[in-house]
Amino acid sequence: MSVFAIRVENRALLHVGGAEAESFLQGLITFDMDRLKTRSSGFGALLTPQGKVLFDFFIVPMNDGFLLDTLADAGADLLKRLSMYKLRADVVVADITGDLSVVALIESGDGNDQPHLPGAVVPDPRHVSMGQRAYIPNAGVGAALADSALVLDETDAYLARRIELGVAEAPVDYAYGEVFPHDINLDQINAVGFEKGCFVGQEVVSRMRHRGTARRRIVLVSSTDDLPEPGTDISVDKKSIGTLGSVSTHVGLAQVRLDRANEAMEQGHFIKAGTIQVTLAIPDWVSFKWA
Secondary structure, eight states: OEEEEEEOOSEEEEEEESTTHHHHHHTTSSSOGGGGGTOSOEEEEEEOTTSOEEEEEEEEEETTEEEEEEEGGGHHHHHHHHHHHHTTSSOEEEEOTTTEEEEEEEEESSOOOOOOOSSEEEEOTTOGGGOEEEEEEGGGHHHHHHHSSEEEOOSSHHHHHHHHHTOOOTTTSOOTTSOOGGGGTGGGGTOSOTTSOOOTTHHHHHHHHHHTOOOEEEEEEEOSSOOOOTTOEEEETTEEEEEEEEEETTEEEEEEEHHHHHHHHHTTOOEEETTEEEEEEOOTTOSOOOO
């Protein structure tokens, strides 16, 4: 087995520590922090009171607290928002982006070899085939990667694996403040703890689940031609049914209205991304259907 190492550059890292860090996050974010008693990583979001995703992030126990790994452009705002919510709780939120490098470890082939790296190496919680995520001290990251059994990969292997599996990421596949967790399949990756109790935006998100009103989803897109740029409309008879997201040559992801896509396919209408005819498919690991 080969393990490809891909530096993930566009990330901000925050550390949430203090005696009340766990209970603070448990009452605030979508992820059920109790799950970290049996696993070493999770994925969750902080919502608006109306249930829209303000930030999403990986969650990793680290240094008597928790590492939050989020989009680089959102790091400062997330720190500010967490600081606002903590009030007088025994919680300390710090930006540690400069301390660690984020490396995605993607397996290719068969075998059981595991890389030995300093820092934390945890499973990517979104999908087993997304491999692992390593948080390596910046001071030794170059030497650590050079000394490991890794193949350094400067291509789009990480992007290609995400698209293959149907794993969406901001900001290409969705914009913060504009989507509900269901719209971007967060409910499919254990990122929403529906049974854990209150969190910001819980009422709206729980109602969507119980009423089955989630109609927008992330799906797979393919074409015999190269796909156009992210942000291109997915349309049927010039009527938009969604938006193209991440793209790698002739495959990509899109957020679409399931009901409208299903109607188009049942009636034999062409679905297009811009002017390119495309085929839509639901990832094989999710529980939702076209209708």
